[in-house]
Amino acid sequence: xxxxxxxxxxxxxxxxxxxxxxxxxxxxxxxxxxxxxxxxxxxxxxxxxxxxxxxxxxxxxxxxxxxxxxxxxxxxxxxxxxxxxxxxxxxxxxxxxxxxxxxxxxxxxxxxxxxxxxxxxxxxxxxxxxxxxxxxxxxxxxxxxxxxxxxxxxxxxxxxxxxxxxxxxxxxxxxxxxxxxxxxxxxxxxxxxxxxxxxxxxxxxxxxxxxxxxxxxxxxxxxxxxxxxxxxxxxxxxxxxxxxxxxxxxxxxxxxxxxxxxxxxxxxxxxxxxxxxxxxxxxxxxxxxxxxxxxxxxxxxxxxxxxxxx
Amino acid sequence: xxxxxxxxxxxxxxxxxxxxxxxxxxxxxxxxxxxxxxxxxxxxxxxxxxxxxxxxxxxxxxxxxxxxxxxxxxxxxxxxxxxxxxxxxxxxxxxxxxxxxxxxxxxxxxxxxxxxxxxxxxxxxxxxxxxxxxxxxxxxxxxxxxxxxxxxxxxxxxxxxxxxxxxxxxxxxxxxxxxxxxxxxxxxxxxxxxxxxxxxxxxxxxxxxxxxxxxxxxxxxxxxxxxxxxxxxxxxxxxxxxxxxxxxxxxxxxxxxxxxxxxxxxxxxxxxxxxxxxxxxxxxxxxxxxxxxxxxxxxxxxxxxxxxxxxxxxxxxxxxxxxxxxxxxxxxxxxxxxxxxxxxxxxxxxxxxxxxxxxxxxxxxxxxxxxxxxxxxxxxxxxxxxxxxxxxxxxxxxxxxxxxxxxxxxxxxxxxxxxxxxx
Numbered sequence: 001x002x003x004x005x006x007x008x009x010x011x012x013x014x015x016x017x018x019x020x021x022x023x024x025x026x027x028x029x030x031x032x033x034x035x036x037x038x039x040x041x042x043x044x045x046x047x048x049x050x051x052x053x054x055x056x057x058x059x060x061x062x063x064x065x066x067x068x069x070x071x072x073x074x075x076x077x078x079x080x081x082x083x084x085x086x087x088x089x090x091x092x093x094x095x096x097x098x099x100x101x102x103x104x105x106x107x108x109x110x111x112x113x114x115x116x117x118x119x120x121x122x123x124x125x126x127x128x129x130x131x132x133x134x135x136x137x138x139x140x141x142x143x144x145x146x147x148x149x150x151x152x153x154x155x156x157x158x159x160x161x162x163x164x165x166x167x168x169x170x171x172x173x174x175x176x177x178x179x180x181x182x183x184x185x186x187x188x189x190x191x192x193x194x195x196x197x198x199x200x201x202x203x204x205x206x207x208x209x210x211x212x213x214x215x216x217x218x219x220x221x222x223x224x225x226x227x228x229x230x231x232x233x234x235x236x237x238x239x240x241x242x243x244x245x246x247x248x249x250x251x252x253x254x255x256x257x258x259x260x261x262x263x264x265x266x267x268x269x270x271x272x273x274x275x276x277x278x279x280x281x282x283x284x285x286x287x288x289x290x291x292x293x294x295x296x297x298x299x300x301x302x303x304x305x306x307x308x309x310x
Numbered sequence: 311x312x313x314x315x316x317x318x319x320x321x322x323x324x325x326x327x328x329x330x331x332x333x334x335x336x337x338x339x340x341x342x343x344x345x346x347x348x349x350x351x352x353x354x355x356x357x358x359x360x361x362x363x364x365x366x367x368x369x370x371x372x373x374x375x376x377x378x379x380x381x382x383x384x385x386x387x388x389x390x391x392x393x394x395x396x397x398x399x400x401x402x403x404x405x406x407x408x409x410x411x412x413x414x415x416x417x418x419x420x421x422x423x424x425x426x427x428x429x430x431x432x433x434x435x436x437x438x439x440x441x442x443x444x445x446x447x448x449x450x451x452x453x454x455x456x457x458x459x460x461x462x463x464x465x466x467x468x469x470x471x472x473x474x475x476x477x478x479x480x481x482x483x484x485x486x487x488x489x490x491x492x493x494x495x496x497x498x499x500x501x502x503x504x505x506x507x508x509x510x511x512x513x514x515x516x517x518x519x520x521x522x523x524x525x526x527x528x529x530x531x532x533x534x535x536x537x538x539x540x541x542x543x544x545x546x547x548x549x550x551x552x553x554x555x556x557x558x559x560x561x562x563x564x565x566x567x568x569x570x571x572x573x574x575x576x577x578x579x580x581x582x583x584x585x586x587x588x589x590x591x592x593x594x595x596x597x598x599x600x601x602x603x604x605x606x607x608x609x610x611x612x613x614x615x616x617x618x619x620x621x622x623x624x625x626x627x628x629x630x631x632x633x634x635x636x637x638x639x640x641x642x643x644x645x646x647x648x649x650x651x652x653x654x655x656x657x658x659x660x661x662x663x664x665x666x667x668x669x670x671x672x673x674x675x676x677x678x679x680x681x682x683x684x685x686x687x688x689x690x691x692x693x694x695x696x697x698x699x700x701x702x703x704x705x706x707x708x709x710x711x712x713x714x715x716x717x718x719x720x721x722x723x724x725x726x727x728x729x730x731x732x733x
Binding site: 036043064067068145146147148150 | 405
C-alpha cells in the first residue's frame with residue numbers, strides 16, 4: 001500500500017528512482033530536479049541585540065495560527081459535562097453574585113441603568129481578557145514540546161490562546177443580547193465603535209499574554225503571581241463600579257489602566273446611555289499599543305532562547 | 311555543484327545552571343543576579359564562574375543536493391544540537407548556516423499530537439505544525455491514512471489508539487512532507503521491527519522527493535543501509551567525515567573502546583516505572599553470578615522485577631546487543647507463545663541460554679518488559695541493561711569472522727578437526 005506514492009514518483013522521475021536502487025554504488029554524479037538558488041533562502045546566525053519584529057513570518061504561518069486556535073477551541077470543553085455552556089456560566093454567575101453583593105447590598109451606582117446589565121457589559125470583556133491572559137501565559141509551557149522540536153514563529157502560540165478565547169466571548173455575548181432585550185435597551189449609533197473596542201481589547205490581551213508567556217517560560221514565578229495580579233487588575237478596572245465613582249483627583253490613575261477606556265467604551269457602545277469618553281479611550285488605545293509593541297519586541301528578544309530554557 | 315546547506319564555523323554554547331539541574335530560573339535568582347551584576351562587570355568574574363558546555367564547536371560542512379548523510383557519535387556529541395540549529399529550533403552562538411532549500415524535520419514522531427483530538431484532526435494539526443499548507447494536507451490525506459493503516463479509527467480520539475497506531479500515524483504525516491532537506495532524528499528506533507522496516511523503506515522513497523537527508527542515528531545498520539556519507543561528531547567537534555563504510559567501523563571501534571574502559575558493572579535502567587527491573591543477574595554454568603563468559607558457554611539470566619501496579623498482558627523481552635545497538639539475538643515470551651500471568655508485586659523471570667554463540671567482545675543484556683498491546687505511553691514498562699564480556703580460547707577470533715560463532719566442524723579428507731569452542 002505504501003508503495004503507491006512511489007509508483008507515482010517513478011512514473012514522473014525515472015532517473016531519480018533508478019538511483020535509489022543503486023545506493024551502494026556511490027556515484028559521484030546525481031541527477032536532481034532541484035535547482036539550488038543563488039541566494040540562501042534562510043541564513044541562520046546569532047541575532048544581534050537589535051531584533052526585527054519579522055511580522056511577515058507570522059503571515060506565512062497564518063494557517064498554523066488557525067489550526068492552533070481550532071485545536072484550543074476543540075480541546076477546551078472535551079470531557080466536560082456542560083461543554084461550551086461554561087463560556088456563559090462563568091460571566092453569568094459572576095454577574096449574579098456581583099449584582100447581589102455590589103448592586104444590592106453595597107448599593108454601588110450603575111449610572112442609572114439596571115445593575116445586572118451594567119455588570120455584565122463590563123464582565124463580558126473582562127472575562128475574555130482575564131481568560132486570555134491566563135491561558136496565554138501558560139501557552140508556551142503547554143506547547144514546550146513543539147518549541148523544542150519544530151521551527152515556527154513562537155508568537156503564534158500565545159496569539160492562538162487569545163484567539164481561542166474570542167469564541168467564548170462570542171458565546172457569552174448571546175446572554176448580553178438576551179439581557180438587553182429583557183431590560184428593553186435598544187441599540188444606538190454607539191454600537192459602531194464595538195468592533196474597534198473588541199480589536200483594542202484583543203490587542204491588549206495579546207500584548208499582555210505574549211509578555212507573560214515569555215516571562216513564564218523563564219521565571220515560573222509568573223504562575224503564582226498572575227492569578228493574584230488578575231484579581232487586583234479586576235478591582236482596578238471599572239467593572240463592578242463605574243469610572244465616574246472614582247474621585248476626580250484619582251481619575252488619571254484609573255486612566256493609566258488601558259482596560260478603563262475599553263470597558264467604559266464597551267458600556268457606552270452597547271448600552272448607549274452616554275457618550276464615549278474619548279480622552280480616556282485615546283489614552284487606553286495608546287497604552288495598549290505601547291504594551292503590544294513592547295511585548296512583541298521582548299518576546300522576539302527572548303524567543304531565541306526558548307528551546308534552551310524550556 | 312553548489313551546496314544546499316552551507317555550515318560555517320558553527321558553534322553552540324550552553325550555559326549550565328548551577329541550581330541542580332533546574333534549567334529555568336526563578337525571579338529571585340535573576341534579581342539577586344542583577345544585584346551582583348555591576349560587580350561582575352567590574353571583576354569579570356560572574357560570567358566565567360558559570361560552567362559552560364560547547365555542544366558544537368567550529369563545525370564546517372557543506373551538504374550537496376541529493377546527499378544522504380548520517381550523523382553519528384556517542385551521546386552528548388552534539389548530533390541533536392546540530393539538527394536543532396539547522397532546523398532553527400535553537401540559535402547558534404557563533405558562525406552561520408545558509409539554507410538553500412526548504413527544511414522539513416522529523417525530530418520526534420508525533421510532535422504536537424493532541425490526545426483528545428481524533429486521528430483525522432491530528433493529521434491536520436500535525437501537518438500544519440510541520441509546515442504543510444492546508445491544501446497540501448488535504449491532497450495527501452488519503453495517502454497518509456493508508457500508509458498509517460488507521461482508516462477505521464480516523465474519528466477516534468488518539469488517546470484510545472494503541473502506541474503502534476499512534477506511531478504509525480505520526481510517522482505517516484511526517485513522511486509525507488516533501489522538503490528540499492529532510493532532518494531525521496532517531497525515528498528509526500520507534501515501533502516494532504516490521505514498522506521500522508517500513509520507515510526505512512519510506513525514507514528510501516523520500517530520497518527521491520527530498521534533495522538531501524540528514525539522519526541522526528545510533529542504529530549503525532540503518533546508517534550503513536541508507537547513508538552514503540557519514541559525519542562523526544565527538545564532543546561537539548567534527549571528528550571525521552567520509553563514506554559510511556569507512557566512518558562507521560571507526561565509530562564502532564571507538565564505542566567498543568569506551569565500553570572496555572568503563573567498569574564491567576555498567577548498568578542502565580529506564581522505563582515508565584510500572585514494572586521495575588530490580589536486578590538482572592547473569593549466572594554461568596557453575597551456578598555463580600558472572601560478567602565474563604566463554605563462547606559456547608551456557609548462561610542463565612535471572613531477572614528480579616517488581617510490579618508496582620497490577621500489569622496485564624505483559625511481555626518479557628531479552629536481547630544480546632552489541633555496544634553499537636545491533637541486536638545479535640533477541641527473544642520474547644510472546645514470540646514463543648509463553649503467556650505471563652498478570653504481574654503484581656515482586657517476582658522472578660528466568661531465561662536459559664544453552665550456548666552463547668557470539669564472537670568474543672563486549673555485549674549488553676537488554677531486559678525489557680512491555681505491554682503486549684503496545685499501550686500508548688507505557689511502551690516500555692520497565693527495562694534494564696547490563697553489560698558482559700565474551701571470551702574465547704581462540705585468540706584471533708574477532709569481528710572479522712562475523713557476529714556469531716556457530717557450532718561447526720571442518721571435514722578435510724579423512725582428517726576431522728573439531729571446533730575447540732564446542733567440545
